[in-house]
Amino acid sequence: MAIHQETRIKTTRDEMWLSTPMECAIEMIQELYDPFQNVKHYIKNLSNQFNSVMDFGKIINDCGYWDCYLFMEHRRWWDNCARKIPISYLQAIGAEMHRIEHHLFYDKLQYAKVLSTCEFSRYAFQRISYKERHCIWLPGKCSEKEIVEILTKKAIETKNQCSISSGTPNHIKNIVVNPNTEVSFIYFVPTIKVTNK
Secondary structure, three states: OOOOOOEEEEOOOOEEEEOOHHHHHHHHHHHHOOOOHHHHHHHHHHHHOOOOHHHHHHHHHHHOOOOHHHHHHHHHHHHOOOOOOOHHHHHHHOOOHHHHHHHHHHHHHHHHHHHHOOOEOOEEEEEOOOOOEEEEEOOOOOOHHHHHHHHHHHHHHHOOEEEEEEOOOOOOEEEEEOOOOOEEEEEOOOOOOOOOO
């Protein structure tokens, strides 16, 4: 009995592929990838220690907020690393920069692991204007080199920028091809930038 590594199903739009067990494992790794997962966990654990009324009032004052509802909304964003986090908040909950950098190191390792298994979506985008984009369907599974060739050809034909992103909910890597055949690879490596603002 022969084991088929890939199976095709014909559809009217394009070819769909049934996944092999290895592809399912790769997709699961990419779907479970959460940028800043370790940093978020560290900040949330520290933040959750300050839930009493006294502690909550002290943190609000330390961060310079008057509106507790606005602070609670911002705190949710800060705990999920979804917004710039003020140093005053990190100091108020007792976060230490060397520990954040330590957790960030593990987030970068996780990113490298996901990047090595990165697969692109089955469609790309052609940028018509600032708000308008057209979809470009790719034929089956393509290697990165084939994707770049297809997007370069389309960008030259249409004189529009073409791009594709990794096929996961969280961006891992993008490829952008300009009409002048300039190819850019954009990597979304977890990084932290400390500013005075």
